[in-house]
Amino acid sequence: xxxxxxxxxxxxxxxxxxxxxxxxxxxxxxxxxxxxxxxxxxxxxxxxxxxxxxxxxxxxxxxxxxxxxxxxxxxxxxxxxxxxxxxxxxxxxxxxxxxxxxxxxxxxxxxxxxxxxxxxxxxxxxxxxxxxxxxxxxxxxxxxxxxxx
Amino acid sequence: xxxxxxxxxxxxxxxxxxxxxxxxxxxxxxxxxxxxxxxxxxxxxxxxxxxxxxxxxxxxxxxxxxxxxxxxxxxxxxxxxxxxxxxxxxxxxxxxxxxxxxxxxxxxxxxxxxxxxxxxxxxxxxxxxxxxxxxxxxxxxxxxxxxxx
DNA sequence: GAAAAGCCGAGTAATATACTTGGGATTGGG
DNA sequence: CCCAATCCCAAGTATATTACTCGGCTTTTC
Numbered sequence: 001x002x003x004x005x006x007x008x009x010x011x012x013x014x015x016x017x018x019x020x021x022x023x024x025x026x027x028x029x030x031x032x033x034x035x036x037x038x039x040x041x042x043x044x045x046x047x048x049x050x051x052x053x054x055x056x057x058x059x060x061x062x063x064x065x066x067x068x069x070x071x072x073x074x075x076x077x078x079x080x081x082x083x084x085x086x087x088x089x090x091x092x093x094x095x096x097x098x099x100x101x102x103x104x105x106x107x108x109x110x111x112x113x114x115x116x117x118x119x120x121x122x123x124x125x126x127x128x129x130x131x132x133x134x135x136x137x138x139x140x141x142x143x144x145x146x147x148x149x
Numbered sequence: 150x151x152x153x154x155x156x157x158x159x160x161x162x163x164x165x166x167x168x169x170x171x172x173x174x175x176x177x178x179x180x181x182x183x184x185x186x187x188x189x190x191x192x193x194x195x196x197x198x199x200x201x202x203x204x205x206x207x208x209x210x211x212x213x214x215x216x217x218x219x220x221x222x223x224x225x226x227x228x229x230x231x232x233x234x235x236x237x238x239x240x241x242x243x244x245x246x247x248x249x250x251x252x253x254x255x256x257x258x259x260x261x262x263x264x265x266x267x268x269x270x271x272x273x274x275x276x277x278x279x280x281x282x283x284x285x286x287x288x289x290x291x292x293x294x295x296x297x298x
Numbered sequence: 299g300a301a302a303a304g305c306c307g308a309g310t311a312a313t314a315t316a317c318t319t320g321g322g323a324t325t326g327g328g
Numbered sequence: 329c330c331c332a333a334t335c336c337c338a339a340g341t342a343t344a345t346t347a348c349t350c351g352g353c354t355t356t357t358c
Contacts, residue, residue: 058334063335193348207304
């Protein structure tokens with residue numbers, strides 16, 4: 001039941017991007033340095049995020065990434081699901097195209113997997129990047145951030 | 150964020166065992182056949198469950214396993230955590246000996262991981278094997294069960 | 299005493315993860 | 329106009345994990 005580095009790194013990087021939202025596009029290189037993540041690996045994560053419509057890219061020198069919407073419109077859930085796929089604990093209860101199971105009729109454990117899925121989704125869908133920025137400012141109690149996330 | 154077969158098979162097997170609770174000890178062979186799980190693999194899972202005090206074994210011919218407590222006292226959470234380890238989505242928020250992180254101070258994403266952990270635990274700790282048996286009887290609407298779980 | 303069960307440790311094939319590598323395309327600044 | 333910075337993309341790879349299998353021992357009933 002662990003999240004992979006995709007979700008963990010991806011969310012950290014997205015929060016970093018959100019914190020720098022007002023500065024225009026931000027290069028992956030700078031995010032990678034601040035968050036101590038492989039830049040090449042981050043590229044792969046941002047390719048997914050871009051295709052999901054969560055970030056926009058600006059190519060060329062001085063290019064980078066920007067949030068596609070305001071931080072208050074981007075939920076943690078949309079980021080995690082983009083990167084990790086469904087957060088369902090078992091494939092048979094994935095939101096889209098659930099895996100077929102020959103014993104699905106009268107399957108009792110499925111009820112549990114659905115409850116877990118829904119409760120995880122409820123948590124992550126209720127938190128936006130804006131919320132995290134607020135928490136971040138509170139925790140670090142300063143205006144020039146330490147960039148530690 | 151997927152559960153492994155340990156958790157999935159283990160819970161199915163435990164529910165099977167609970168359904169046959171009144172019949173005394175049940176052999177892994179019969180559970181393996183009904184649930185279509187490798188018997189050798191089930192052995193490993195039940196070794197864990199036994200060491201966790203969730204089931205008791207009876208050795209020798211005609212031996213098998215029995216629930217260590219009544220189905221109403223065994224939660225899905227205790228079974229899943231025994232088999233899967235902590236259900237925390239990230240090691241830094243495991244209930245016991247959380248992984249140390251050099252950026253733990255002011256870490257914002259950690260708040261999310263804790264919320265996910267707690268909500269998953271709340272779900273699985275609120276469901277007992279007894280609850281599942283009840284659901285099972287309701288879904289299958291008969292007294293001699295199909296044993297499909 | 300033989301068969302049926304649990305117990306145990308080691309081995310292994312397949313899969314997934316977490317990257318790295320090497321290049322190509324685009325664009326701003328000198 | 330070139331070049332460095334940056335995004336873009338596909339493929340390769342080392343490591344770890346998963347999901348088992350295998351072989352043999354121990355205990356107990358019939």
